[in-house]
Amino acid sequence: MSSLLILSLLNGLAYGLLLFLLSSGLTLIFSMMGVLNFAHASFYMLGAYLGFQLSAVTGFWVAIIISPILVGLIGAAVERFGLRKVHAQGHVAELLLTFGLAFLIEEVVQLVWGRSAVNFVLPQILRDPMFVLDGVAYPTYRIFMMAVALGMLAVVIVFLRTTRVGLLVQAALGLPRMVGMLGYNVPRLFTQVFAVGSALAGLAGAIGGAVLVTEPAMARELGPIVFVVVVVGGLGSVFGAFVASLIIGMVQTLAIGFDRPIYAMLGFGSPGEGGLAELWSVSLAQIAPLLPYLLLVLTLIFRPRGIAGTRDL
Amino acid sequence: MTLVVSGLHAWYGHSHVLQGVDFEVGPGEIVALLGRNGVGRSTTLKALMGDVERRGRVLLDGARIDRLDPHQVVRRGLAYVPEDRQVFPTLTVEQNLDLGNWRGRAEGGWTKPDVLSRFPRLAERAKVPAGALSGGEQQLLSMCRSLLSNPRLMLIDEPTEGLAPAMVTQVKELIVEIAARGCAVLLVEQKLTIALKIASRVLVMVHGQMVFQDSTAAFIAAPEIRRRYLEV
Numbered sequence: 001m002s003s004l005l006i007l008s009l010l011n012g013l014a015y016g017l018l019l020f021l022l023s024s025g026l027t028l029i030f031s032m033m034g035v036l037n038f039a040h041a042s043f044y045m046l047g048a049y050l051g052f053q054l055s056a057v058t059g060f061w062v063a064i065i066i067s068p069i070l071v072g073l074i075g076a077a078v079e080r081f082g083l084r085k086v087h088a089q090g091h092v093a094e095l096l097l098t099f100g101l102a103f104l105i106e107e108v109v110q111l112v113w114g115r116s117a118v119n120f121v122l123p124q125i126l127r128d129p130m131f132v133l134d135g136v137a138y139p140t141y142r143i144f145m146m147a148v149a150l151g152m153l154a155v156v157i158v159f160l161r162t163t164r165v166g167l168l169v170q171a172a173l174g175l176p177r178m179v180g181m182l183g184y185n186v187p188r189l190f191t192q193v194f195a196v197g198s199a200l201a202g203l204a205g206a207i208g209g210a211v212l213v214t215e216p217a218m219a220r221e222l223g224p225i226v227f228v229v230v231v232v233g234g235l236g237s238v239f240g241a242f243v244a245s246l247i248i249g250m251v252q253t254l255a256i257g258f259d260r261p262i263y264a265m266l267g268f269g270s271p272g273e274g275g276l277a278e279l280w281s282v283s284l285a286q287i288a289p290l291l292p293y294l295l296l297v298l299t300l301i302f303r304p305r306g307i308a309g310t311r312d313l
Numbered sequence: 314m315t316l317v318v319s320g321l322h323a324w325y326g327h328s329h330v331l332q333g334v335d336f337e338v339g340p341g342e343i344v345a346l347l348g349r350n351g352v353g354r355s356t357t358l359k360a361l362m363g364d365v366e367r368r369g370r371v372l373l374d375g376a377r378i379d380r381l382d383p384h385q386v387v388r389r390g391l392a393y394v395p396e397d398r399q400v401f402p403t404l405t406v407e408q409n410l411d412l413g414n415w416r417g418r419a420e421g422g423w424t425k426p427d428v429l430s431r432f433p434r435l436a437e438r439a440k441v442p443a444g445a446l447s448g449g450e451q452q453l454l455s456m457c458r459s460l461l462s463n464p465r466l467m468l469i470d471e472p473t474e475g476l477a478p479a480m481v482t483q484v485k486e487l488i489v490e491i492a493a494r495g496c497a498v499l500l501v502e503q504k505l506t507i508a509l510k511i512a513s514r515v516l517v518m519v520h521g522q523m524v525f526q527d528s529t530a531a532f533i534a535a536p537e538i539r540r541r542y543l544e545v
Binding site: 175185 | 383384388393395404408412413415417458459
């Protein structure tokens with residue numbers, strides 16, 4: 001294997017795992033409450049900005065713990081005092097509320113931190129290279145990101161499988177009314193799940209912000225991809241979201257790492273000029289941003305329950 | 314346990330389904346709620362649970378429960394077994410049972426070992442996802458699950474629908490035992506022979522109102538009621 005391939009795979013893995021951290025919360029929220037939360041990526045952005053701000057005061061390590069907790073509390077408040085109020089008006093009202101909230105958060109972030117990117121600086125230990133491959137240094141930071149995401153996956157899965165609250169969440173993913181009919185406070189469970197989902201997004205922001213640039217547009221850029229992960233992974237499936245995140249992370253990173261025109265990929269010579277030549281000369285990197293959405297459309301048409309979903313959308 | 318219902322109305326959107334329902338259920342009795350399809354029997358159960366928009370008075374041992382959410386109603390001592398069973402398909406039989414007991418710890422009356430020893434079939438399949446059970450097994454599981462909250466009144470909707478005869482017998486015996494052990498049962502049942510065999514009283518509904526309430530013996534002695542309100 002060439003070192004370029006290895007590095008691209010590692011980058012794809014790191015990006016995919018970050019996507020997973022971001023989307024695992026949304027898949028629980030979407031499956032359980034039916035809320036298409038447009039503001040989910042905004043919580044990710046808040047996590048990044050709060051992480052940046054707190055780093056200056058408490059240092060990086062404490063900041064990446066406190067920032068997700070704060071974002072989780074904000075999420076809980078949004079659910080309790082916003083979504084729960086409009087719940088009776090149906091899903092469209094909920095969707096519009098989160099849609100508005102996403103813009104609101106973006107504007108607030110611009111007011112507080114300005115329009116350009118902030119300088120989110122990592123501790124030296126994370127900036128040092130982990131290893132050097134064919135003269136290319138691989139940053140420790142990306143390995144750290146992967147470890148955190150994998151650790152959270154383990155925590156979420158163990159929690160869902162072994163604790164009583166985890167069982168309730170699983171039960172409520174498919175039949176929330178019945179869970180209420182067995183004596184459990186389902187609205188409160190919703191608030192808790194929403195808070196945890198938001199906190200996971202906040203954690204993704206806090207640890208991803210330094211690498212992926214902390215700027216006001218970061219939510220808008222990543223938001224749609226997160227929906228692709230949820231749909232492709234399948235409703236109600238954290239594992240499906242995991243697989244879908246890795247696929248999308250890999251596809252996007254590899255397409256950029258192995259950038260070639262289409263004609264070369266298909267083994268043809270240069271098409272020269274004129275006619276369809278320009279179409280043939282489109283490069284893989286140019287197509288890369290389209291691929292997740294193509295996957296989304298194909299999934300909806302051919303496999304509406306996604307990779308591992310428990311029911312159709 | 315005494316349940317007193319008076320002037321109960323319920324709506325599905327603009328559809329006014331229950332139009333002033335009055336009845337009572339006494340301690341430990343089995344009351345059969347009869348009527349043709351669409352007269353509001355299932356809605357009556359849902360209205361008692363607080364799962365539909367409703368108005369009226371529902372008193373459980375003198376305390377009003379008609380403004381409570383479903384989970385609060387359950388915590389006052391009601392339990393509900395829906396028509397479509399609603400077992401959690403991806404959870405195991407045992408996990409389904411565990412969730413039936415909201416207290417999270419065994420407390421008198423019905424316990425998990427209790428129901429597993431009574432139904433060996435469920436015990437054998439304790440680690441199997443509930444979605445893999447047959448319809449009859451799911452029905453038993455759904456009833457046992459609700460039973461583990463040790464309710465004082467159980468609302469059971471069409472428990473024998475679509476079941477094989479052997480299963481019907483088991484469901485029937487379980488209902489009789491539930492009542493014998495002190496939990497009253499309000500039963501919506503399509504099969505008249507079963508309802509009349511186990512119920513001590515009969516309620517008949519038409520168009521969202523009660524048109525008959527009396528002992529089972531009085532119902533059997535009044536064939537014109539059956540002809541007018543139940544036969545198709």
